[in-house]
Amino acid sequence: MSLTRKLLAMLPLLCILFPTAAMQAANPTDTKPNVLFIAIDDLNDWTGMLTGNPQSKTPHMDKLASRGLVFTNAHCAAPACGPSRSAIMSGIRPSTSGNYINKSSLIHNPILNKSVLLPEFFQRNDYYVCGAGKLFHGYHFNNEVKGRGFDDYFPSKTQDLPSWQDLKFSSKLPLGGWARTADWGPLRADVTVDDHPDGKTANWAAEQLLSGELQEPFFLGAGIFQPHLPNYAPQKYFDRFPLEDIQLPEGFKENDLDDVPAAHAKMAHNPWLKKIREMGQWKPAIQAYLACTSMVDELVGQIVAALEKSKYADNTIIVLWSDHGFHHGEKGRWGKYSLWERATRVNLLWVVPGVTRPGSTCARPVNLLDIYPTLASLTACKPPTAQLEGNDLSVLMKNPQAIWDEATVTTFGYKNYGVRSEQHRYIVYKDGSEELYDHTQDKWEWKNLAGNSEYAAIKKKMRKFLPTHHEPSGVTYEVPKRKPRSQSFQR
Numbered sequence: 001m002s003l004t005r006k007l008l009a010m011l012p013l014l015c016i017l018f019p020t021a022a023m024q025a026a027n028p029t030d031t032k033p034n035v036l037f038i039a040i041d042d043l044n045d046w047t048g049m050l051t052g053n054p055q056s057k058t059p060h061m062d063k064l065a066s067r068g069l070v071f072t073n074a075h076c077a078a079p080a081c082g083p084s085r086s087a088i089m090s091g092i093r094p095s096t097s098g099n100y101i102n103k104s105s106l107i108h109n110p111i112l113n114k115s116v117l118l119p120e121f122f123q124r125n126d127y128y129v130c131g132a133g134k135l136f137h138g139y140h141f142n143n144e145v146k147g148r149g150f151d152d153y154f155p156s157k158t159q160d161l162p163s164w165q166d167l168k169f170s171s172k173l174p175l176g177g178w179a180r181t182a183d184w185g186p187l188r189a190d191v192t193v194d195d196h197p198d199g200k201t202a203n204w205a206a207e208q209l210l211s212g213e214l215q216e217p218f219f220l221g222a223g224i225f226q227p228h229l230p231n232y233a234p235q236k237y238f239d240r241f242p243l244e245d246i247q248l249p250e251g252f253k254e255n256d257l258d259d260v261p262a263a264h265a266k267m268a269h270n271p272w273l274k275k276i277r278e279m280g281q282w283k284p285a286i287q288a289y290l291a292c293t294s295m296v297d298e299l300v301g302q303i304v305a306a307l308e309k310s311k312y313a314d315n316t317i318i319v320l321w322s323d324h325g326f327h328h329g330e331k332g333r334w335g336k337y338s339l340w341e342r343a344t345r346v347n348l349l350w351v352v353p354g355v356t357r358p359g360s361t362c363a364r365p366v367n368l369l370d371i372y373p374t375l376a377s378l379t380a381c382k383p384p385t386a387q388l389e390g391n392d393l394s395v396l397m398k399n400p401q402a403i404w405d406e407a408t409v410t411t412f413g414y415k416n417y418g419v420r421s422e423q424h425r426y427i428v429y430k431d432g433s434e435e436l437y438d439h440t441q442d443k444w445e446w447k448n449l450a451g452n453s454e455y456a457a458i459k460k461k462m463r464k465f466l467p468t469h470h471e472p473s474g475v476t477y478e479v480p481k482r483k484p485r486s487q488s489f490q491r
Contacts (some may be wrong), residue, residue, distance in 0.1 A: 032379050033353070034214075034316040035122070036307055037221040039135055040296055041081065042228040042336065043322035045345050046289070047297075052345075055247060057240060057294050060301025061349070064320065068351030069360045069397055075408050075420050076324040077369045079336045079343040081228075082106075082137035083411075084323040084368065089136060090115040091372035091388035094411040095467040098474035101413070102137065107144035109474040116384045118372055119149030119219065125381040128215035130208065133201035133223035134160050143477070154204040161225055162197040167232060182272060184231035184288030186238045193234055193295060198224045202299035206306035214312065217379070222303055226296050227326075231288035238291045246283040246290075251330035251342070251444035259448040260331075261433030264339065267412065272334035286328055317378055318351040321368055330444065339418035339427045340445055341437075344410045352378055355397050362400035365408040365420050366393060407465040415470050419462045426450075426462035434459065 045052030048062035049070045077087035082102035083094045090112050094100050097111045106112050116124070123129045132154035136145050138161060147157025155162050167187060193199040205222040208214055226233070257265045276282050300320065307313055327333045327342045336343045346368060350356055355378070369390035376383035377392045395402050407421040415430030425445065427435040434450035436459060449455050 031315065032125075032127075032217040032381070034217050034312050035127075035219045035375060035379070036209075036303070036316050036318045037131075037135075037219060038300060038303065038318070038320040039085075039133075039221065039223040040227075040300075040320070040322045040347065041134055041223070041225050042324070042326050043293065043296065043347055044325035044328075044342065045347070046293060047347055049349060050345070050347060053290070055241065055245070056290060058297040060297045060304070061320070061347075064300070064304055064318070064351065065349055066359045068318065068349060068358065069356040069362060069400065071348040071350075071362050071364070071366050071393075071396075073363050073365045073408075073420065073422060074321075074346050074348035075344040075365070075367055075410055075418075076346050077367055077409075078411050079324045079338055080412075081323055082140065085135070085137050086112060086140070088321075088323070088368050088371055089118045091118075091369060091384075091390055093369055093389050093409070093467065095415075095417075095470050096389060098471035100411065100473055101476070102139070103476040104473070105144065105475040105477045106136070106140040107148075108477065111471070111474070115387050117145075117149050118375070119221070121149075121372070121376070121381070121383065122219040122379075123149050123151070125379070126217070128218040130154075130214075130218065131221035131223070132204045133162075133198065133221075134225050135221045135223040136160065139477070154201065160223065162200040164197060167191060167195065182229050184229070184285055186235040186291075187232055189235060191234055193298070196226075196233070196295070198226050198296065198299055201225075202302050205303050209303070209306040209310045209312060212311055216312070216315075218312075224296050224299060227289050227292035231285075231292045233288070233292045233295045237295045238287060240294055241287050241290045243283055243287055246287050248282060248286070249329045252332075253444070253446055256330075256332050256446060260435065261429060261431075263416075263429040263431050263433050264427065264435065267416070268331060268333050268338045268340075270333055270335055270337075273329055273332060276334060282329065285334075289326075289328065314353060317353070317375070318349075319371060319375070320347065320349040321371065322347045323368070337412065339410060339412050339416065339435075341420075341425060341439070341443075344418055344420065350374075350393075350397060352397060355394065360400055362396050363422055364396055364400070364402075364404040365406060365422060366391070366396070367408040367410075407462060409465055409467065411467075414473055417466055419465050421462065424458055424462065426459060428463070428466070436462075 046056040047058045049065040076084045078084045078094045080102050083099045086099045086106050119129045129150050130152040141160040147153050324336050325343045325345045330342045331340050370393050373388045373390050374393040377394045407419050410418040419426045423440055425437045435448045436450040437445040
């Protein structure tokens with residue numbers, strides 16, 4: 001009798017004596033869950049799952065949300081691409097690392113450089129790690145990370161985004177050189193979504209899943225650049241949002257900054273909204289953001305559909321996130337870089353087979369910093385515990401109403417913090433000035449309550465969540481100079 005047949009014959013006895021070992025013998029192909037890690041750049045709450053804009057059309061993300069758990073009160077660690085992604089990938093908050101701005105170096109930061117980055121963590125736990133598109137901040141990846149922790153990367157281990165060079169524009173775009181990264185507009189009729197860098201990223205990720213040749217367990221990251229400016233997409237996506245129907249943001253209010261401390265008013269100031277309004281481009285700019293979000297939604301749908309068709313569907317965790325929010329005129333600004341709700345609120349969606357309930361939501365305050373420890377918990381991989389500062393969200397996945405005595409913190413520069421609970425937003429600056437908003441009555445943060453003595457106890461409670469260590473700003477690097485516009489793009 002062969003050894004295999006002898007083991008099978010002994011299986012009933014093994015089940016009685018050693019039930020766990022017997023289960024493992026009976027299921028030799030059991031593996032840790034795979035991870036599909038979808039990142040979206042600059043996507044605010046203008047999605048169906050967060051209902052931030054009634055005109056937004058995101059049916060594919062909505063469908064995905066119906067399969068899992070949406071954290072409706074999720075926030076970024078920092079309202080800027082670089083420090084937000086550094087926090088996600090390291091599990092270390094900006095106030096601990098000193099990584100506060102986009103020019104902050106990841107690799108040359110003495111704290112972050114010693115950390116085990118999320119791809120490295122999975123690689124050390126025998127995962128096959130691959131990715132495409134913008135997962136780290138582009139400057140970090142292109143000039144510093146160089147594929148650290150990845151077995152394969154598209155387009156390469158030294159380049160995160162596919163080239164924009166092949167895109168052809170329909171005409172001169174609105175801002176005409178005023179701000180290179182602030183342009184928007186449709187692409188020429190002969191340009192399809194497959195020609196777009198994000199289309200190339202989604203195609204590559206889908207191909208990996210459909211190939212059936214991924215080594216298991218795997219971590220597959222897909223980083224989508226839109227709706228980050230410049231907002232370029234094929235014409236069909238613009239056609240979904242007729243310009244005459246575009247609504248201006250409900251949260252815009254003239255003189256909204258009259259009760260805001262000078263420190264935040266100065267930090268939040270930028271000329272973009274004023275310039276956009278002067279040029280009559282407010283509605284076209286919103287149209288372009290909606291168009292690019294719609295394109296992104298389709299690409300997410302493409303990747304998820306490929307997973308569903310693949311042999312990996314039943315054993316793959318899906319986590320979808322956006323790195324920070326974006327103002328479209330609220331608080332008198334255009335862009336990110338603030339400690340208000342519009343810049344800190346993010347999309348965070350999980351589908352975890354056997355754990356999350358379809359169509360569930362959780363209003364507890366959570367942070368993108370929580371992704372790393374949560375993935376470690378869900379995959380039963382031992383994390384670098386001393387390094388991770390986020391919370392394991394698996395308890396909320398099992399019970400979204402579980403007791404959660406937490407508030408979440410966003411950092412914007414040295415000693416500037418926003419603290420978000422279920423009801424309130426508290427902001428404090430390094431000069432001691434404050435803001436406080438009650439989101440049950442003031443969703444647009446129009447009325448600063450910080451000076452009202454009736455709210456002293458609430459402020460005291462919110463301060464308990466502030467970091468106690470404030471690392472000085474870390475090493476920065478020189479951002480590579482861009483080529484002149486005429487050399488970078490074909491018109």
